[in-house]
Amino acid sequence: MIKIVKRPEPSSLAALMAPIIAIGITLIGCALLFLLLGKDPFTSVKALFWDPLFDPQIASFSRPQLLVKAAPIILIALGLSVGFQAGIWNIGAEGQYITGAIAATAVGLAFWGSDSIWVFPIMGLAGVLGGVAYAMVPAILRVQFGANEILVSLMLVYVAINLLAAMVTGPMKNPLAFGFPETRSFRDFPAAYNTEILDNSGLHYGVIATLLIVAIAYIVQTRHLFGFQVRVMGLAPKAARLSGVIPERMVVICFAISGGLAGLAGFFEVTGPAGKLTTEFGSGYGFTAIIVAFLGRLNPLGIVLAGLVLALTIIGGEIAQLTLNIPAAAVLVIQGMVLFFLLAADLFVRYRIKLSSKVAA
C-alpha cells in the first residue's frame, strides 16, 4: 500500500535533485516520443542535446548561439521568478518582451543616422519602459478591479503580436524593404547596434547586462528585505500583511520588475541578434522563461543553469528541424515535459512516500 506522508520540513536535497531528475526523465520521454513518431530516438535526442555543443560541423556555429538564446530567457525568467515567489502570475512576459522591443525600435528609428553614444542607452530605457507600461495593464486591472492577472496578461500577448504586425506593416515599415513586413535593420545604424563584443562568442551587451542583473537579483533575494517580503507574501499572505507588506503595491512592483526585464530583453534582441522587427519577432522566449523560472527553483543561480539548458534545446530544435525534419514546435513538447516531470518530482520535496505492508483500513 502506498501512502503519501507530509514531511515536517521541506527536503532541500529533494528540491535540489528534482530539476536534475526531471531533465533526465525528459530525455527518456523525448526518445520515446520520437520513437512513436517514427524517428530514430537516439539520433533525435543527440541532435537536440549533444550536436549543438559537440558536433564538429555544427558546434562552431551553434555554440555561440547558446549565450545569444540563453540571455533573454534568463533575463525574463529572473523577473518572473520574483512574482512567482509572491504568488503573482505574470504569464504575459512574451507580450512585454514584444512591446519593449517595439518601444526601443521606435526610439531607434526616430534617431536614425545619429552617432551620439546616448542613442543606445535611451533605446534601452525605452525598451524597459515599454515592457513596464504593458505589464502595468494586468497589474492595475488586478489591483483596481480584481481582474484575473493570468488571463489578462495572456490576452495581452495576442494583442502585442497583432500590434507588432500593425507596426511592421504600417508606421515602422522599412520603405526600402520592397513590401516585406519589417523595420529597418539596426545593423545599418552603428550607434544603435548591439554588436558582438568578441567574434564568434555570442557575447553581446545583453549577455553582460544579464550577468549583472543575476548578481543583483541574487543579492536582493538573499540579503535584502524586499526578497524576504516577496517570499513571505507567497508562503503566508496574512503574515505578510501583518508585517506591513501591502499586497496591491507588491502586485504592481512584481509586474513592473518582470515587465521591465522582459522589455529590456526585447531591446537587446531587436538591436542585436534579431537586428530588426518582423512579424516573427516574438519567438516564445516569454513562455520558455516561465519554465526556466520553475526549473531554476526561482533562484537566480538556478535560473542561469536552467536557462542554458533550455537555450540548448531551442538551438537543438532548430538544428533538428533542418537535419531531421522535426518541427520547431518539438521544443515546446520538451519544455512541457520538463515542467511536468519537475512538478511531479516536487512531490518528494514536501511529502514522503511510505510503503507499508499492511493494507490501510
Place this chain on the structure above:
Amino acid sequence: MDWGSLSIIGMLASLIAASTPILLAALGEAVVERAGVLNLGVEGMMIIGAVAGFSAAVTTGSPWLGFLAGMGGGMALAVVFAVLTQGFLTNHVATGLALTLFGLGLSAMVGQSYVGQKPPRMPDINFGALSELPFLGRVLFSHDLIVYLGILLTILIWVFFRYVRAGLILRAVGENHDAAHGLGYRVILTRVAAILFGGAMAGLGGAYLSLARVPQWTEGMTAGSGWIALAIVVFASWRPERVLVGAYLFGGITILQLNLQAAGMTLSPAYLSMTPYLVTIIVLVLITRSRLSRSSQAPASLGRIFYAPR
C-alpha cells in the same frame, strides 16, 4: 468601405457556428472549476483535439470518428493533468501552463503531415420547411449537429448542477473539499472525472475548429481560443447558461471583425484582429468589478490542493 456587403442574417448564423468551439471548451472548464480544479491547459487540450480529430477524420473519412478522436485526444491530455494535480499534488497553474505548451508542441509534430489536406465534409441536417423560414431559417436551422449538441449540453449541465445528485456532490467538492471528504464523498475521484470531462469537451471543441469551422489543420490554429474559454468561465460566474451567452458574445465580436476586414475597412487588419482579446479583457474587468460588491462566486476550493492524510 462597403457597408452594403455586411449581412446581419449571415453574421448571426456564422456567430452561432463560430462560438461553438469556445462554448464546448468553456462548458467543460466550468464543470472542472466547479469541482475545485483550475485547469489552465484548455488551449493545449483544444489543439490536441483539433489535430487528433483532423487526422482521424482524414484517415477514416468519417467526421464523426474525427470528433470522437478529438474528444479522446483532449481526454488523454487531461489524464496527464489529473495524474499530476490529483496524484502528485502539483500546483494547478503551473501544471496547466505545462499542459498548454506540451499540447501546442505535440500537435505541431503530429499534424506536420496533415497540413494542406481537406477534411471530409459533415452532412447537412435536413430541416425541411423550417430552413425556409425567413430570418430564423438561416440563423437557427442551417447548422450541423455539433452546434445543436453544444446547446443541448448547456441545458444538460445546467440540470446536472441543479438537480442531479452527482452534480451537487461535485459542487460540494469544489466549495469545500475538506468538508466533502469528511462527509465521505470521494474528492479525488470526483475531480478526476471532472477533469476528464473537461478534456473531452475541450477536445471536441478543438475538433470542431479543425473539421468544421476552418476547416483545415494549421499549426497553432486555436490562437488563444482556449484562453478565451477560460475567461468566459469567469465571465459566466461558473454557470452554464451564462457560458452560452458569453460564447455567443465573443463569437459575435470575432465574426463582426472578420466581416469588417472583408468589407475593406481602412483600419489595418491587425488592429481588428486584436478586438476579441481586448473585449475579453474589458468584459473580464467589468464583470469582476461588478462582482466585488457582492461576494465572490468562484468555487471556494478553486485551485487549492487537496491533501488528506491517509
